[in-house]
Amino acid sequence: MKEKLARGLNRMLDLMGYGEKWREWKRKRRAMFEEWELMYKALKRSPLAKAGAAMAVVFFILGIFGPQILALINGLYSLLYSQGIIKQKIVLDPYKIFAGPRLGKPSLLHPFGCDEYGRDLFARVLTGARVSLIVSVVVISLGIPPGILLGLVSGYYGGKVDEFIMRVTDVFLAFPALVLAMAIAASLGAGLKSAIIALTIVWWPSYVRLVRGQVLSARENVYVEAARAIGVSNLRIMVKHILPNIISPVIVLATLDFGTVVILNAALSFIGLGAQPPTPEWGRIVYDGLDYLMMAPWYSIIPGTAVFLTALGFNLLGDGLRDVLDPRIRRSIEFASGRE
Amino acid sequence: MEAPLIQVKDLVKYFPVKKLFITVGQVHAVDGVSFEIMRGETFGLVGESGSGKTTLGRLMLRLLTPTSGDVVYNGRSIFELEGGELKEFRRRAQIVFQDPYTSLNPRMTIYDILSEPINVHKIRIPDKREYIVKLLETVGLGEEHLYRYPHEFSGGQKQRIAIARVLALRPEFTVLDEPTSALDVSVQAQILNMLKELQSEFKFTYLFISHDLSVVKFMSHRIAVMYVGKIIEVAPSDDLFSEPLHPYTQMLLSALPVPDPKYTRSKQIIKPRGQVPSAISPPPGCRFHPRCPFAREKCKAEEPELREVKPSRLVACHLYS
Ligand SMILES: Nc1ncnc2c1ncn2[C@@H]1O[C@H](COP(=O)(O)OP(=O)(O)O)[C@@H](O)[C@H]1O
Ligand SMILES: [Mg+2]
DSSP states (O other): OHHHHHHHHHHHHHHHTOHHHHHHHHHHTHHHHHHHHHHHHHHHHOHHHHHHHHHHHHHHHHHHHHHHHHHHHHHHHHHHHHTTSSSSOOOOOSSOTTSSOTTOOOOSSSTTOBOTTOOBHHHHHHHHHHHHHHHHHHHHHHHHHHHHHHHHHHHHHOHHHHHHHHHHHHHHHTSOHHHHHHHHHHHHOSSHHHHHHHHHHHHHHHHHHHHHHHHHHHTTSHHHHHHHHHTOOHHHIIIIIIHHHHHHHHHHHHHHHHHHHHHHHHHHHHTTSSSOTTSOOHHHHHHHHHTTTTTOTHHHHHHHHHHHHHHHHHHHHHHHHHHHHSHHHHHHHHHHTTOO | OOOOSEEEEEEEEEEEEEETTEEEEEEEEEEEEEEEEOTTOEEEEEEOTTSSHHHHHHHHTTSSOOSEEEEEETTEEGGGOOHHHHHHHHHHEEEEOSOTTTSSOTTSOHHHHHHHHHHHTTOOOSOHHHHHHHHHHHTTOOGGGTTOOGGGSOHHHHHHHHHHHHHTTOOSEEEEESTTTTSOHHHHHHHHHHHHHHHHHHTOEEEEEESOHHHHHHHOSEEEEEETTEEEEEEEHHHHHHSOOSHHHHHHHHTOSSOOHHHHTSSOOOOOOSOOOOSSSOOSSSTTGGGOTTOOHHHHHSOOOOEEEETTEEEOOGGGO
8 A cells, every 4th residue: 555655656756757856865865764763763662752752742732733622622512512412501712711610620521620710721721732832942943043053153163252152151051040031031021922032041051052062072073174174164064064963962952941941931920920811821820729729729730730741751752862862872772673 | 397296394383282271381293394295296104103194294284274384385385375275275185084984974975975075166067966976986886875874884985985075176186194094904905006096097196194114115106204293214115115214214114024125135124112202392302312223422412404315315314414
C-alpha cells in the first residue's frame, strides 16, 4: 500500500518533470533523514523521554486546538440537550459566568468543576494552555536568536567585543531570573504583555553564555581554519561551520526552558504581575482558588497540576534529547542498532 | 633566473605562554626564518614534532599574523593584501592539513564541502555537480560518495576529499602539512603518489611538511631542515642525503631505520643524544650546541647564520665558517 502510493507519487512527479529533482533532493538529504530516524529511535528507547514527548505534544495540541475542542464538546452538549438527555443547556466557555453552580464539584458536565462565579474550570484551564503556549513560544523565539547571535559574535571575535557583551550579560545573570522578571514586569505595569516582555528580556543572556562557550571550542576546529584558508567569510563561517556544530546543546536548553517559561509566567501571574483577570492564566487561577482551598480544592489543584505536568514534560524531553544529541551516547545507540 | 614564487623573509612567530592569565614567557615557534620557493618546485620542510613546521606553513598562508618578518608571494607581501586581492590569494594558495579526521566539517556532505570553494570564489563552470564529480574522480573517489558525510569515510578517503577541496580552486601553491602522517603506511604511499601525479598534471608548487625524512626525500626537490624554530640547513634532496652538512642533519640521517646506501659511505655518523631544548627558552648561541658533539666555545655564544657554503648548499653552523 505504502509502496504503491510512493510509486504513484514518483510517477506523478516524473510526469510533471520534477521526478529527478525530487530524487536528487532526497539523496542529498539522505543522511539528514537517517539522523532524524536515529534520534527518533533513540528517543523511543527511553520511557521517560517518551513520556516527556507525549506530555509536550498534548500541551501543544491543547494549546493550539483548545477552541476547537471546546466547540466540539459544546456541539455534543447541545445535541444531548436537544435529545432531552441532559436537562440544562450547557455551554463551556472560559468567560461565561453562571455556566454552572458556584464552586461546583467536578462532574460529568463540568469535569474540572466551577469557580466562584460559576465559570467552567475545564474551559478555563484548557484556554490557559493556549495562554501558556503563546507566552513560551514568544519568549523562546524572541529570546534565543539574539542570545545565539551575541554568543556567536562574542565567542568568534573575542577581544573587546567579547568583553563588552559578556559584561552586559553578567549584569543580567547576576539576578535570579524570577526576581529580574518581577522587577521588569512591575515597572512595565502588570499584564500579560509585560510578563512576556519581562521574560524575553530575562531570557537571552543564558544563551549568550552557552553559545559563547561552545563557540570558543568549536572555532579551534581544523575545519574552521580550512574554511578560512579557502576564503570563506567570517559570517559564513559562523553560520555554516560553527552554528550547526554547536546547536545541539541550544536545542536541549530551549526544550528545558520551555517548561521553565511556563512556570515563571505562572509565577508572575500568581503574584499579580502577569495576566490579569478574567484572562484564564494557570498561575492566576491557582491564586484565585487559594481562598477556597478547603471548600473547593480542585479549583487550585487542577491548574497547578497543569503547570507541573507541562514543566515535567519538557524537562523529561530535554533530558532525553540531551542523551540523544550527546555524540558519545549516540554512538553507543548507533552501535546497538547495528550501524557503524 | 626566474623569480621565486614565494619569499619568506626573516619570519618570526612567538606565542605567549600564559599561566593564570599572566604571560610568563613566549614559545619561539618560528624564530627568524628565510627561504625561497620556486614555481613548480616541491620544497620539503623536515623537523621533529614541535619544531615550528605547522606554524611556518600557517604563516605562509596568512592563517596567522607574524610577530615580525614578511612573506612575499608573487612579488607582494601577503600581509598587506586586502579585499579582492586577499580573496585572490586565498584562491591561489591552499593547504592540506595533517589530520583529515578534523579538517572536514562533520555536518556537511561531500557535495557541500566541495561546493564551498566554488561558491565562495564564484568559479564559473557550466555544471557544478559534474565538476564536483570530476574532482572526486581525480582523487580516486566517485559519484556515489557525493551525498555522504565525512564520518562515513576512512582516513585516507577523507584526506582525498581534503585534496579535492584544494583542487577545486586550481591553486598555484599548496602547503601539505604532514598529509599522510595520520594514515596507515599502505595508504600513505597511494596518497603521496597521487600528490606527485597531481603536481605534474597541474604544475603545482608545494611546501611539503613532514617529520619523516624518507617521505620528504621521496616528495621534494629541495629540503629545509628545521630545528626549534630555525632552519639550519637547505639542500637539494639528493645532496642532503649523500652529504649532510649540519651535525643535526647527520644525526637525523643516522636515525633512519633503513640507511640509504649512499649515506652509509658518508664518514660522519652521529648517534642521537640529548633532548630537544624547550622552545620557550632556547639555548643561547647555536640551538643545537648542547647536543652537538662538535660544539666549540663559539657555538655557545654566537648564533650561526644560514649561509651558502657550496653552490646551492646552505647551512647554519660554525663548523663551515
Ligand atoms: N596557537 C598556538 N598557541 C600557542 N602555542 C602554539 C600554538 N601553535 C603552536 N604552538 C607552539 O609552537 C611550537 C611549534 O608548533 P608547531 O608549529 O605545531 O610544530 P610542528 O608542526 O613542527 O610539530 C610548539 O611548541 C607549539 O606548542
Ligand atoms: Mg605540525
